[in-house]
Amino acid sequence: MAVTIKDVALHAQVSRSAVSRTFTDGASVSDKMRKKVEKSSDLLGYRPNLLARSLTTNRTKLIGLISNNYKNPFFFEIFDLFTRGLQDIGLRPLLVNLTNDEDPKACAELLAQYSVDAVIFMGSELHAGFSTAIRQKDIPVVHSFGRPADDVQVHTISVDDKQCGQVAAQTLLKLGYKSVGFIGGGSTMQVINDRLIGFETEIAKHPDIKFCKHFAGTHSFVAGRNTMQKILEKPHADAYFFSDDILSIGAISAIQDAGLSVPNDIGVIGMNNMEMAGWNNISLTTIHQPTAQIVSSTIELVEAIMEDQERHPETRLFSCMLVERSTLRSNPKN
Amino acid sequence: MAVTIKDVALHAQVSRSAVSRTFTDGASVSDKMRKKVEKSSDLLGYRPNLLARSLTTNRTKLIGLISNNYKNPFFFEIFDLFTRGLQDIGLRPLLVNLTNDEDPKACAELLAQYSVDAVIFMGSELHAGFSTAIRQKDIPVVHSFGRPADDVQVHTISVDDKQCGQVAAQTLLKLGYKSVGFIGGGSTMQVINDRLIGFETEIAKHPDIKFCKHFAGTHSFVAGRNTMQKILEKPHADAYFFSDDILSIGAISAIQDAGLSVPNDIGVIGMNNMEMAGWNNISLTTIHQPTAQIVSSTIELVEAIMEDQERHPETRLFSCMLVERSTLRSNPKN
DNA sequence: ATATATTTTGCAACCGATTGCAAAGTTGTT
């Protein structure tokens, strides 16, 4: 069995309180006592049991890390950032995979049973039932990389999706594209809708530009490819903005298979700037979201909320950035 | 504050034991009592605190899920499988990211402090210090998708790497390639070495075949691309077997940029059959590992070990399968 | 109805920690 505080106390001939105090910072212990306890602890290999501790401190340092986006490699990058960021400050991510519509209510309950200090949801679509269930348990929630439905009050950190759409539109306009399209994942998702609004609003300022939109249903290679194949059966636009890089990559494969060229026949601009977008065989022009900043800001906010539970829900929006590569024409056509 | 067993006992006018018993299966409670308790619990919204429970049961249902492979999208697929598989049987993954050489000893200690019931390491290279540290704490470990160094005794579940190399070699031989190469990630990794051994041994049976090998240092697109670029500066083989799909994909981009064609000028066969390998614009011929089976077998083994800690370390090897796509010539050249 | 076997229940101790409080020990002042 693992060595407990009792063993150390016995060995060092001191009270259990003394041992406890040397392991909680800010507690009052004399140097002499500390030395004595540390000697015994080292000898026996004692570490405080964090779960037992949590019983009295009401702090587990466990953070629920939830996502429903295990199919898009972009989220793996975010995963990496989150897990490292959390463990760097001594917090431990407890994972929940909501990919397959697992019951969000039950999942919220489970997190409560593990007394997580907070919950981070990463992904575009935060299930309303989940967030209310979790908040009802008084567990702080932060939603990152997405926007909740309008009626949900929750801390939100993401890129400015409308601006992303706007920048994409401006980029296409500047390059002289006359007929442009938007291709999104699901039509019901808030972030995708925002990107669409930003894009369409900007395009609408130029009545001579033709506009169309399509939805692929989900953010995946296959969805992008299939959607583009359908589009190519009829007359098409000369450039498309996609709500996710992975869609663009699928679409490009369809375009090329149809014997057309990117960017000569059709221009493509993606969204996210996932690592793959920079690969030389893809070289996707795309809108970059500052993932590292969003992640660290999320973690900071989580820390802050744990201190002050009453904090009012806040929204932090980050600016995007155009990353020019090779899937749009480089000069305005005239 | 959350509602506790005490609140329920008070409300239902029964003892705390009674409440506890209705929430632990196999305990002796009369139907009448159960109904009474359940009524109160439902009303108050009570769920047992799993961490408090763990104090007496010595079971947390927490499983440490460790990886040092957050850069290779193939592992995201495995991640998805593991997290879903675990939560399906009521276990919760506690994540540790070892990507950046975080101190494995400290990490092992941390997992012990959270009293995880077991640890799953997924990745090719299990740090010896880590595994001994964790086993010293009497926490069961299973290593999946990799092989530990020879001197480490630990439960191991993976594909038969030597066989993978062998199958790759046979495939190339059958298609009449006369000069073949092996391109691996790190030269020190056991799995890569095994793949090399399987490959080289098979090739060596045919003295007329030319053989060479290279190491890219790591499994990434860029590493594959750079390595191939170097190779192309001099006379090269006419087909290569890569120890990971992602290397192949990087290499293909280099080959194509050099104005050569896959498979006409150079054949490529990868390893893993990650989802991306099946994308139409890549269509990589590769060796498939049965990931779903490896994952579920790992989880089963973990459950078994938790029952019987004394179980002797065991190795489970799965067969691989060739997946033919478009990066090798389709008929023997003569 | 009584004796016996079986099931159900509550008491109290325990799991591994923390912490308020009062007693004991130090230090400084006069």
Next chain:
DNA sequence: AACAACTTTGCAATCGGTTGCAAAATATAT
């Protein structure tokens, strides 16, 4: 040396549960 002020320590209660044991309740046999 006596006293006050402050620090350090241990006691005992507590966190939210589980569980062995004996008493109470119920079922079964005679």
